Amino acid sequence: DIQMTQSPSSLSASVGDRVSITCRASQSIGRWLAWYQQKPGKAPELLIHMASSLQSGVPARFSGSGSGTEFTLTITNLQPDDLATYYCQQYNSYSGTFGQGTKVEIE
């Protein structure tokens, strides 16, 4: 199984800050990497797929980068509405693994 490791597990930042979350795969996954946002008490929502493709309707201050084994989710101009836990996921046609999540708090 491919393992996904996110860092940090939590972070606290101020409104307007730029924050980055890293996701590492235990083996190369090309660009088969997605990012999700889960707000408290809600189902997850897809933010980014194929490492850097922004899902329709997602604000442009969310961006993704990387390939192979190392990936980054960046949120610029952090907003109060971004309070959530963020998960990376490797996926291909027949399997998927989530990272353990990064909780983002607003100072």
Add this chain to the structure above:
Amino acid sequence: EVQLVQSGAEVRKPGESLKISCKASGLSSSSYWIGWVRQVPGKGLEWMGIIDPRDSDTKYSPSFEGQVTMSADRSSNTVYLQWGSLRASDTAIYYCARDTTMLRGVPFDVWGQGTLVTVSS
């Protein structure tokens, strides 16, 4: 509007069986799979497996193989997740989600609202 609507919360005793559902509406007949994701309260997301509603082809995570069964009823656009003998450790929220990886390279882009399963004696 594309929607996945899941069945309501369930409470069962250890050893009992259970089948929960996920009904799709507004989805075209083009290629998509439905995946299941487990979330133990306060914990992270776990990929359980995916099923093709057209022919019930199923791919399970090794962690869930043999523990649950995924099935589909094409005529009602409904997929199911079932347990033959529940354990307390099955207590979790279960989400279904549309997967179009093979068609568009996009994973879980539409999610159900989740079904809370509580297993307690």
